[in-house]
Amino acid sequence: MRGLMCFNRRGLTMLPLILSLIIISLMKIAAAETTAARTDSLINNLTARDKDYTVRAQAALALGWTGDKKAVRPLLEILEKEKPGTDQDPGSAIMEMRRFVIWALGKIGDPEAVPPLIETLDGSDASQEFGQTIGGPGEVSSTWALSIENFKKPEDLRDRSRIYCGVALALGNIGKPAVQPLLSVLKDKRANIRKGAVRALGYIGDKKAIGPLLKALFDKDPGIRCESVIALGMINDKKAVKPLIKMLRDSSGDVRCIAAKALGRIHDRRAIEPLKKVLKDSDPSVREAAAEAVKNIESKE
Numbered sequence: 001m002r003g004l005m006c007f008n009r010r011g012l013t014m015l016p017l018i019l020s021l022i023i024i025s026l027m028k029i030a031a032a033e034t035t036a037a038r039t040d041s042l043i044n045n046l047t048a049r050d051k052d053y054t055v056r057a058q059a060a061l062a063l064g065w066t067g068d069k070k071a072v073r074p075l076l077e078i079l080e081k082e083k084p085g086t087d088q089d090p091g092s093a094i095m096e097m098r099r100f101v102i103w104a105l106g107k108i109g110d111p112e113a114v115p116p117l118i119e120t121l122d123g124s125d126a127s128q129e130f131g132q133t134i135g136g137p138g139e140v141s142s143t144w145a146l147s148i149e150n151f152k153k154p155e156d157l158r159d160r161s162r163i164y165c166g167v168a169l170a171l172g173n174i175g176k177p178a179v180q181p182l183l184s185v186l187k188d189k190r191a192n193i194r195k196g197a198v199r200a201l202g203y204i205g206d207k208k209a210i211g212p213l214l215k216a217l218f219d220k221d222p223g224i225r226c227e228s229v230i231a232l233g234m235i236n237d238k239k240a241v242k243p244l245i246k247m248l249r250d251s252s253g254d255v256r257c258i259a260a261k262a263l264g265r266i267h268d269r270r271a272i273e274p275l276k277k278v279l280k281d282s283d284p285s286v287r288e289a290a291a292e293a294v295k296n297i298e299s300k301e
Contacts (some may be wrong), residue, residue, distance in 0.1 A: 039068045047074055049069050053093035057100040065106030072110045079116055099166050106170025111177035113170070116187055120167050121196035165197050171196075172203025179206045186212050194219070195227045202231025210235060214243050222252040229255060233262030241268045248274055248290075253283035260286060264293025267300045 007045070045051060047058035060078070063071040078101050084094055105113040171178045182197040182204075197214055202208040209231070216228040229247060232240040240262070247259035261276060265272040271293070278290040 026273060036070075039063070039066055039070055043071060043074050046071075046078065054099045057097040060097065060100040060104045064099060064100070064107035067108055068108050069108060071114055072105065072108055075105050075108075075117050076113060079105070079120060091283070095163065099163065102163070102166045102170050106166075106173040109174050114174060114178045116182050117167050117171055118181060118193065120198065121164060124188050124191045164192070165199070165261050168196055168199040168203055171200035175204055179204060179208060181210055183209065186216060191221050191224060194221075194224050197223060198227040202227075202234035205235050207235070207237065210237055210239055214240065217243055217247060222250075222255055225250065225252065225255045226258050229258045229262050233265045234257075236266055238266065238268055241266060241270055245271055245274045248278050252282075253286055256281065256283065256286045257289045260289035260293045264289070264296040267297050269297060272297055 042059045042063050048055050048056070056078075060075060066150075079098065082094055082098070083275060084092075086269055098159045102117065107134065119130075171182065178200065181199050185193050185197050187199075194216070198213065202215060212237075213228050213231050217224055217232075218227055219228070219273060220249075225247070229244065232244065244259050244263050248256055248263075250256050250259065256278065260275060273282065275294045279287055279294075281287050281290065
């Protein structure tokens, strides 16, 4: 009888804890069901072609924030099937939606999205922008500033990031699972694919990419040489110093300018004398970049 009473007292003592655990478990189940229902609702809004593109773009944005991998397949279908220049494209609205779709795929971070995102680099919306802006020296500082931190501020990407840069950032946010697929397309015949892959590798910052990026410095396309210099500047490794010094003699003024900026970012004293020689370059933007680079390196002493 005494043992039974002790057991009952112990049981009564434990009862509040047991009830609390039950309540917490029920709350987690309810929350999971609510989250699943919300994801389903957002997917419905995303895939409903009768809805305004703004509504669908906001649904993509919200799906990115959920991080729910259930959204990956519907997002990829939008990316693959709804493209600019098709019958359903009302001006730039579809491009706006695609920006948010790309952001959401990067935010969720599922490796399944890597191959389709890479292919998007050769799409019409990205390829038009490649020809206009990628790799220019005036864009370098903003490119380095556009770090993976922008995935915490997706609204910034709408105004500051073009499609190709959004794809590179998305791949960068996915990180290491994207490295090998990106390295494998550095020999792709399509220049836009190579350019975007190089930039994405820069955003990821994996040291494994340094060797292939150094080889890409000698690509016949000056745009890819620019992107390779930018990427090496992002990775910021001393192994790149000597090859970047050689790029100060590149035939393209853009490449020479970006190489000077990259060397100033790496802060290695071996670059000071070569940079001083560039102060007599025929291109004023190169001279300005070299002077700033020397100042940056010397200030770190």
